[in-house]
Amino acid sequence: MTARAFVLDKERFSPWRPLSHVTWRYGLCLVAAFLVSLASALAQSPVPGRASALETLIIWLPFILKGFALNLLMSFLAMGLATITGVALGLMQISLLWPVRVPSRFVTHLLRNSPWLVILFAIMFMLPAELRLPGGFRILLPDWAKATVAFALPVMGNISEIVRGAVYSIPTGQWESSEGLGFTRSQTLRWIILPQCVRRAIPPWMNWYALLTLSTPMASIFSIHEAVSNAQAGMEAAGARPDLLFPFYLFLLCLFFAYIYPMALWTRRLERKYAL
Structure with a gap:
């Protein structure tokens, strides 16, 4: 096995990259299980005047898809908000000023190591139903x-943490060369370092979006009208x-898989393309 093949194999089966483990076989198993469940439901003794399981699912399909659209909306908005604030927080982590660096690292580790369900309960009960503004x-x-x-x-x-790791992964020689050319730290970060970080950050960013999308059904605990x-x-x-x-x-599982699997294919392709 060559060194490059070893790196690709290690990245492919890395435990912190969940999309790398998603294959079409999982979707095939889900579809097969869904069809078996329908056959089992249809094989049960029919009750006169009662719709079958398939007919009931078809009746409620538009309502379920409407809820799935809310899942996607929440995932889009949450990922956009997380990206903007996460990039800012990551840049604060690499600040040379310790009053900026230390609190940002504390917030980062606090959010990374807190259960999502606990955060969901805290925000749902802490935020008011409406915000009153002046005027x-x-x-x-x-x-x-x-x-x-x-x-x-x-x-x-x-x-x-992705931003911080991507910045630190850039060879220090580029910082030194930029300093020798008269660039300030902010100019080096903006025009030289961050553009190189984008390629390295895209695959893990897509992984976290997939995890975020798969976590949105937890909102059903608070009777939010999403798919589940x-x-x-x-x-x-x-x-x-x-x-x-x-x-x-099982239909819900197939629905989420059909949305996540193309993302998994794209992520693996980007990982191979940008592999170092």
Whole structure:
């Protein structure tokens, strides 16, 4: 095995890159299990006047997809917020001023090592239902918006660490060469270091977006109308039938897999392209 092949193999099976482990076989197994669950539900003794599991799923499909759209919206907004604040926090970690560097490192490690569910509960109960601004203006904060902020916080800590690691991975000779050419530290960071960090940060950034998307169903705990919550509402409206559990939940698994798997392919391609 060559050195490059060893590096690629090590990166591919690295435990902190979850998308590297996603293959089409998992999706095939999910689809097969979904079809088996439908067949099992259809094989049960039919009740006159009651819709089958497949018919019930088709009836509630638009409602579930509407909830899935909210999952995607929360993931987009949370990732955008986490990226902006995480990059700023990561740059603060490499500051030469210890009053800036030390608190930013503390915040980064606090967010990275806190359970997402605990952060979700804290934000949902701490943030008010509306913000009152001077002049009598009020901004409503729906539950899904508060959940979006909660999902952004742990990702922000990890984005901060990605930025810090990417900056420190640049050879020190480039800093020294820039200093010899008369560049200031901010100019070196802005025009030389950060552009090189983008390529190194994209694959882990995509991994964290995938994890964020897969974590958004936790919002169903607070009755936010995302995909899982809507699926549960559909099953309850259909009479809380046991034969609906597997078809509905396996459909949700297939839905999320169909969204995440293309991202996994793209991430692996970028990892190979930018491998050092």
